[in-house]
Amino acid sequence: MYKIALSTSAECTNPVTLIESAAGVQSDLLSTPTLAKGKIASGTYHCIMVELSKIVNTASTGACTTAQNNLICADGQDSKLINGTAVSCSGGTGNDQRVVLYYNTLSASTSGTRVLLPPTSAVDTTSGVTLGTPVVFPTNKRAAVRINKQVIQDGTCTISNPTFSISIQ
Numbered sequence: 001m002y003k004i005a006l007s008t009s010a011e012c013t014n015p016v017t018l019i020e021s022a023a024g025v026q027s028d029l030l031s032t033p034t035l036a037k038g039k040i041a042s043g044t045y046h047c048i049m050v051e052l053s054k055i056v057n058t059a060s061t062g063a064c065t066t067a068q069n070n071l072i073c074a075d076g077q078d079s080k081l082i083n084g085t086a087v088s089c090s091g092g093t094g095n096d097q098r099v100v101l102y103y104n105t106l107s108a109s110t111s112g113t114r115v116l117l118p119p120t121s122a123v124d125t126t127s128g129v130t131l132g133t134p135v136v137f138p139t140n141k142r143a144a145v146r147i148n149k150q151v152i153q154d155g156t157c158t159i160s161n162p163t164f165s166i167s168i169q
Contacts, residue, residue, distance in 0.1 A: 002098055003051040005082050006135065010046035010106040012118035012128070015082055045135045047104040047118070047128075049082050054089055054099045069093040072101075072116070079116035102128030 002022070005015035018040060056070045073079065073089035079099040080086055087097055099116045106119045107128040114127045 001050065001052045003049070003082055005049045005051075006040060006045040007047040007049070008043050008045055010104050010119065011122060011124075012047040012049060012102055012104055015047070015049055016041060016045075017082075040137050042137050045137070046106075046131070047102065048131060048135065049118075050101045050103075051082050051098055052101070054097050055093055073099055074113075077113055077116065080118060103131040104128045105131050105134055107131070 003020045004018045006018060007013060007015045052072070054072045056072060071089075071093065075090050075092065077089045078086065079089065081098055082100055087099060089097060089099065091097075100118075101115065102118045104119060104127075106122070106125055107130045108125040109115060109128065110130055112126070115129050117127045119125075119127045
């Protein structure tokens with residue numbers, strides 16, 4: 001994971017960064033599901049952006065008998081980084097690229113080719129991933145972003161749609 005940002009706009013404009021790492025942070029999501037902690041300005045946020053590698057690795061533990069690289073995107077699938085840079089996935093696991101998952105209150109999608117793109121307008125329900133309700137922060141509180149649902153499916157060792165939570169501390 002390289003960056004987590006939030007926006008008060010459902011179109012994911014003018015993001016506020018919660019955490020950023022130029023080198024990326026590798027996490028064991030089974031043992032440590034907290035992705036980030038940081039201070040966020042008070043407000044109602046309609047978009048959560050998670051910039052990460054397009055490759056999600058599974059270790060050879062438990063039901064996964066061999067390590068496996070899983071791709072978040074297919075060759076030719078488009079994404080846009082939080083800074084606005086366009087990305088087109090290519091090269092499979094041999095070409096590590098950054099992509100962004102856009103969770104927003106406009107989206108009606110949980111999968112598909114546009115989950116890695118921000119909404120193009122205030123009526124675009126096809127871009128990003130559904131964020132059921134906006135996240136509301138009181139004044140100057142710390143936020144913790146966690147994975148609530150196991151990302152790696154038991155038995156098949158492939159990735160599934162994660163469920164995030166944001167707690168106020």
